[in-house]
Amino acid sequence: MDYATSDPGLVPGPPGPRAPLDASADNGLKIVITGGFGVGKTTMVRSVSEIRPLNTEETMTQAGAAVDDLAGVGTKSSTTVAFDFGRISVNARTVxxxxxxPGQERFWFLWDRLFSGTLGAVVLVDTRRLDDSWYAIDRLEHHGTPFVVARNDFGGPKHSEEQVRDALSLADGVPLVDCDARSRQSSKDVLITLVQHLQTLSAAHPRAREMTAP
Incomplete structure (x- = not known):
């Protein structure tokens, strides 16, 4: 698979060896990273995965420009057409x-199936294009899937947390964090926030606790 990045400013190093799964790992959790077109989902999976990620990126063509909204992502040259897949170990037992x-509207029909069986999600947002995040949040709420929102740093104007929460109509209990999807540590911090959020919800709801217990 091609290891090119969808972020023009990010030049990844050569892929490292595959990390073997710890024999003690017995708690696998499915996490979806979603959001609008060009917000950095592929970049986040690549930056944080401990294995060489599977990706389904294809070169964008002029034909796609007729159906995809390229506002704000004019330098983007490739796009995900199915999904990306990676893996990270939280500890010796939890993976x-x-x-x-995929972020384009023409691939939204895949989301409901992708969200099936998902324990939690990260909604990546570009504060320059907050409207692009509405559908992801709507579908996650429809499925009852817990999520956190991560503001990816594109160097644009900063909005206060209150402004972003108000624009996205986020409930008070939904964590909102800043991140740089190109940074492994920053992306890892987002996932840690999601796991902590799931643990908080699990403690409050016994049935959820049974589902997430290691």
Whole structure:
């Protein structure tokens, strides 16, 4: 698979060896990274995965420009057409399986199936294009899937947390964090926030606790 990045400013190094799964790992959690077109989902999966990620990126063509909204992502040259897949170990027993959802509206029909069986999700947002995040949040709420929102740093104007929460109509209990999807540590911090959020919900709901217990 091609290891090129969808972020023009990010030049990844050569792929490292595959990390073997710890024999003690017995708690695999499906996590979806979703959001609008060009918000950095593929970049986040690549930056944080401990294995060489599977991706389904294809070169964008002039034909696609007629159906995809390229506003704000004019330098983007490739796009995910199915999903990205990566893996990260939280500890010796818990592993996160990461699925990056395609962002274009023409691929939204895949989301409901991708969200099936998902324990939690990260909604990546570009504060320059907050409207692009509405559908992801709507579908996650429809499925009852817990999620956190991560503002990816594109160097644009900063909005306050209150402004972003108000624009996205986020409930008070939904964590909102800043991140740089190109950074492994920053992306890892987002996933840690999601796991902590799931643990908080699990403690409050016994049935959820049974589902997430290691």
């Amino acid at each position: 996160l399986y990461l699925f990056g959802a």
